[in-house]
Amino acid sequence: MFSYIDFKKNQVPFYILEQIITETIDLHHHDFVEFSFVLQGKAIENIDGKTYEMTPGTARILPSNQIHAIEIDPHDPLHLYCCLFDFYLLLESPFDDQLAKFILQAGDTMPYYTKLDGDAYEEMHRLCQKIRREYTASHLGKNSAIRAALLEILLVYVRSFANRDLTEESLHTEPSNQIEWNIIHFVNKYFFQRLTIKDLSERFGVSSSYISRLFKRHLNTYFVDYVHALRIKRAKSLLLSTDMHIYEISVESGFDSFRTFSRLFKQTTHLTPSDFRNACLQSPHK
The missing domain is CATH 2.60.120.280 (Regulatory protein AraC)
Structure with a gap:
């Protein structure tokens, strides 16, 4: 592989x-x-x-x-x-x-x-x-x-x-230009690295407000929320699939601040990272 x-x-x-x-x-x-x-x-x-x-x-x-x-x-x-x-x-x-x-x-x-x-x-x-x-x-x-x-x-x-209930209407999105999908693709590929709207704005030559609007239009969310969701998803996978230390997982998932990682993780799952790992690993059904 x-x-x-x-x-x-x-x-x-x-x-x-x-x-x-x-x-x-x-x-x-x-x-x-x-x-x-x-x-x-x-x-x-x-x-x-x-x-x-x-x-x-x-x-x-x-x-x-x-x-x-x-x-x-x-x-x-x-x-x-x-x-x-x-x-x-x-x-x-x-x-x-x-x-x-x-x-x-x-x-x-x-x-x-x-x-x-x-x-x-x-x-x-x-x-x-x-x-x-x-x-x-x-x-x-x-x-x-x-x-x-x-x-x-x-x-x-x-x-x-x-x-x-997966129909054409549920997947509908307004036709977009190439640069919009280039930006979305870049975020999905590099979300665990340092990534800000300013970085994207400079890289793709568009305004920050333009980037904010395209995420809302295509994915019905805000840029920061989308990046955080990708990072939390990666952290959950690492928590349940590895024995990495929780601090290491926060870094590997793209968070600069362990405090921010802990706060967002609990906000998303209603559990601390360690409680999430323990609860899921002890459950007979994952």
């Missing part, structure tokens, strides 16, 4: 592997969005301290920098397709804003996981085979074909939630 991929010049920022995993994969994260589709086998994935079962037909999306680990059943190895791709692949057209918004909401208002069967399973399997063939070949228009197949894969994934 990878935490970073060094793409070659002119290579589309996309990677796919069909693999059989026989050993447990320790806690890690990727710089890219990750999509997987299980063909055979069984495993348990830990995301944000919660466990999810991976069985045939399981498809899942993880945003970039999402900390996770996979526990493999040695008697039933996991056979799956695993794709890593840059969020920018979804930003070439304003009409793809819905899919971009979905990925940003994965794990929050939208689930990480879905289970496909019947026609949906067959369609997803066909698309994974197709995109794998395009990736390994050198045909004319290879990069365009990969992006087109990726969009089809994500559409099958999103539409599988139709019976859970």
Whole structure:
């Protein structure tokens, strides 16, 4: 598995592997969005301290920098397709804003996981085979074909939630220009580093008020609240998946002040970080 991929010049920022995993994969994260589709086998994935079962037909999306680990059943190895791709692949057209918004909401208002069967399973399997063939070949228009197949894969994934009140209206967002999604993508990729509206304003050449408005318009929240939510989410995952000291976790999650981290964590979870860790680890159901 990878935490970073060094793409070659002119290579589309996309990677796919069909693999059989026989050993447990320790806690890690990727710089890219990750999509997987299980063909055979069984495993348990830990995301944000919660466990999810991976069985045939399981498809899942993880945003970039999402900390996770996979526990493999040695008697039933996991056979799956695993794709890593840059969020920018979804930003070439304003009409793809819905899919971009979905990925940003994965794990929050939208689930990480879905289970496909019947026609949906067959369609997803066909698309994974197709995109794998395009990736390994050198045909004319290879990069365009990969992006087109990726969009089809994500559409099958999103539409599988139709019976859970996930409709076009629930994903609706006004078409945006490229720079707005560039800013949102940058925040999602570097939220655990020093990051202020002033930094973004200088980097992207727009006003602070413009940045504030775009977060409210696209994500229905304020910039600072969005960054804090990403950092608290990362801290929760580290608390439940590692034995790191709480102060170390606050730093690793992007907080300059331990006092601020403690206050926001309790405000979000109604527990101190140590109480949260103890309560969840003692619970028989994560």
